[in-house]
Amino acid sequence: MVEVERDGAFSVNCVGSARLPFPMSFSVREVDGSWMISAAAARAGELIDVLTRTANDTVVVVNLATNSFLDEDYRPWRPSLIAAEQGVDCTVHPVGAWASDSIGLGEEFLLLHRSGLPRFLGGGWSPYELSMVDLPAGATPGQLDELALVIGTAGAEPVLPRLEGSRLRFSGHDDCYLAVESTDPAMPPSVLGRLLALLAGSALLGTGGAPSVRVPEPDAALPERLIARSPHWIGAVGDATATTVTVKLSALSQRWRLGRRPPERADCTATLDLAHGGWRLAAGDSSR
Template identity: 80%
Template sequence: MIEVGRHGAFSVNCVGLRRLPFPLSFSVREADGSWMISAAAARAGELVDVLTRTANDTVVVVNLATNSFLDGDYQQWRPSLIAAELGVDCAVHPVGAWASDSIALGEEFLVMRRDSLPGFLTGEWSPYELSLVDVPAGVTPEQLDELALVIGTGTGDEPLLARLDGSRFRYSGHDDCYLLVESTDPAAPAAVLGRLLALLAGSVLIGAGGAASVRVPEPDSALPERLIGESPHWVGVVGTASGTTVTVTLSALPRRWRLGQAPPERADHVATLDLAHGGWRLAPAESAG
């Protein structure tokens, strides 16, 4: 079971001037021994436990941009001051001036324990840019400089973990909604897709019931694994909803969904969360009723 809050990504984001509900989108590909996952909509704090299940115990915040912590001149606080304000213990590694022109790097790295991430990412604030990478224990300043070089010279959604000795996951989030994940864990794609389904259903139940949060089960891994086995690209929209039941209409796509594209009229599957029976089921769209 996971707890879905009123300010989750599916609840606060919308599409277009008509403020249509934000769809679930998911895409995965394998490259250089990693799984590259592009998805929406989720805040970093809604996924951090999924993303770090097989990560090293040390994680580096390599980039952070937010409007939640500004000084009197409307300039963002340094990441280390934000961490201190949030009560998160971390080490600070200044990033050299040579890297200052890279939009993928902040002015300083925060090196913290993996189990400190939930406290860092939850609360009444939101990053519009956030990048995380795990590293082996005992990482040295020289290794952090090498990390900055690899991240700073990377382009787009290319895989980078093969160039980072010992790293197992990388996260890049935009607007606390869109995310790119690179993971060496073969279970990560299904875990992310399953979490997205639970978050979407939970956002609907909150809207219908008016509660501050709701606890919903995640689907068994077999459900998202089946979907990924059929197609690497999916988009999902809410179908029907009641006080205890939510359906999500899922359509396979030939390529990754992008903002501005309308979901297909044709559906392939319907995923149903039925709280009265305690779980999820998946059915072909034509037989879902």
């Protein structure tokens, strides 16, 4: 079960001046043994348990930017101060000036146990930039400098093949758009399944006044069927009642980008029926 709150990514984001509901988007490709996922919409805290299921125990926060923690001069706090405020134990590794000027790197790295990430990201604050990489235990300062070099010089290609023992890289923008690189083939269906649950939960919240709702995730077979059909999907809520939500899903020829109108057709419909406790997938638009 997944708890979906009113400040979730689907609930607080909208498209354009008409404030249209934000669609679910998902895209995946496999490159050199890495599964590269681009998706929306999810906050980092809504995904962290999915992301770290097969990650190493040590996770390095390599970049963090937020307006949620500002000093009296309206300057952002350093990540280590945020960790202290959140009550999370971590080790700080200063990043050299040559690296901190690179895109995607902060002035310091935070090394923390993956079990501390929910607390670190909890409490209602929101990062507009967040990047994390896992590392095997016992990383040396030299290996962390090497990590800075790899991340700082990375383009669109996967970075995990260049980081021995690493299994996960996450990058989030506006606490809504996300990019995931993972060596775990179960990651793509897990992320897609979570996105479906978050979207359905946001629709259920719209039908009542509760601050949160708990919804089941689909079995792995449902997102696996979707990915087998197409690597690129966009979804929008169809009908929603207090117990049932339909999500209209359209397969795309390429990754969806903000500003593109979703297709009017639906290739599949995923339905969450709380009365029967689960999800089902049907071909086409079941509302027709």
